[in-house]
Amino acid sequence: MEIAVVGGSNGGYAAAADLADAGHGVRFWRRDAAAFAPVVETQSIDLLDARGERTVKLALASTDLGAVVRGAALIVAPLPAFGQDALARALAPHLADGQVVFLPPGSFGTLVMDRARRAAGSTAEVAFAEAGTLPYLTRKHGPRRVAIRVRATRLPTGVHPARLSDHAFAVLGRAYPAVERLRDGLDGALVNAGPIIHPPLIVMNAGPLAHFDRWDIHNEGTQPTIRRVTDALDAERVAVRAALGYGAPHYPLADHYRSDGEEWMYGRKGHERLVDSADWREKIDLMTHRYMREDVACGLALLVSLAEWAGVKAPVATGLLAVASAAVGEDFRRSGRTLEALGLAGLDRAAMARLLAEGDVA
Numbered sequence: 001m002e003i004a005v006v007g008g009s010n011g012g013y014a015a016a017a018d019l020a021d022a023g024h025g026v027r028f029w030r031r032d033a034a035a036f037a038p039v040v041e042t043q044s045i046d047l048l049d050a051r052g053e054r055t056v057k058l059a060l061a062s063t064d065l066g067a068v069v070r071g072a073a074l075i076v077a078p079l080p081a082f083g084q085d086a087l088a089r090a091l092a093p094h095l096a097d098g099q100v101v102f103l104p105p106g107s108f109g110t111l112v113m114d115r116a117r118r119a120a121g122s123t124a125e126v127a128f129a130e131a132g133t134l135p136y137l138t139r140k141h142g143p144r145r146v147a148i149r150v151r152a153t154r155l156p157t158g159v160h161p162a163r164l165s166d167h168a169f170a171v172l173g174r175a176y177p178a179v180e181r182l183r184d185g186l187d188g189a190l191v192n193a194g195p196i197i198h199p200p201l202i203v204m205n206a207g208p209l210a211h212f213d214r215w216d217i218h219n220e221g222t223q224p225t226i227r228r229v230t231d232a233l234d235a236e237r238v239a240v241r242a243a244l245g246y247g248a249p250h251y252p253l254a255d256h257y258r259s260d261g262e263e264w265m266y267g268r269k270g271h272e273r274l275v276d277s278a279d280w281r282e283k284i285d286l287m288t289h290r291y292m293r294e295d296v297a298c299g300l301a302l303l304v305s306l307a308e309w310a311g312v313k314a315p316v317a318t319g320l321l322a323v324a325s326a327a328v329g330e331d332f333r334r335s336g337r338t339l340e341a342l343g344l345a346g347l348d349r350a351a352m353a354r355l356l357a358e359g360d361v362a
Helices: 010-021 033-042 065-069 081-094 109-119 162-175 185-189 194-204 206-211 224-243 270-277 295-310 315-328 349-358
Strands: 002-006 025-029 044-049 052-057 060-062 074-076 100-103 127-131 136-142 145-151 155-160 179-181
Touching (some): 010 074, 010 136, 033 044, 081 109, 127 162, 127 185, 194 315
Antiparallel strands (some): 044 052
């Protein structure tokens, strides 16, 4: 299958290498020409995973977005949520009917990108899909080298508008067999693990993150007290899902840490392999890092506003959002990706259901 991968994130490099290694025709785009030069010059990425290290050839690596996207059945865009609107505007002139844009994960980016596409003048009928997590636990180890520590074994995914789901899942399944079908894009947003795992870890590790040159929030930073907060936050997410009519499976984050019971998105021992790699021992600047700007300002702010809209009490989510806002000096309840910011707070349940099923009606 012809696949375009867009964006220079860890996930972008992993997706380009992994999908090309699987035999797909992969074209890879990154905006930053200087940083991308080693990949463009060699038209390849060095991939390190459980099978060892090897060089993976790409069909095309280019800073020409149109050339990368043209003719692709699937466009994989594993970039932070705060970059989705700009990417959608850049993509708009190049999109064609029938293409599927995959956001792993999305924070309701399916709606954001579809609206940005329309606002930019694109009339192409495109399905936007978002998953509950990135398909990989991954980090770049150099300008053209990426390590994949774990591949997702379950990828719960929702599509916006939902009426395009059959086509979208037929395409997605050819690239990612682990995809599991959800009802719509908001369903996908509400299984996103990032806004549940990362806000407690960065807020409650704020001191060590500021003090040490590097700190592993998934190793030393994941203590029983923090896990209890994470579990309480996740319970609020599940309560919001239930109030909105989304049934099980809810993919509870506690399964990520268990060695038995229901398998989570990264399968058995995903957390252990993440910690053992030491790839997440890193410097995190709370003011700018994506855990704050994506998982708090987009994902957690969305959850808090959805809880209020659905009439669900969410004191942990609300408190974490307030503390994170105070830490960076910005009120994310006002500036973040909320129902109010998306223009959806005034919708009733029926109108919301129509929007999720059919998309915005011109």
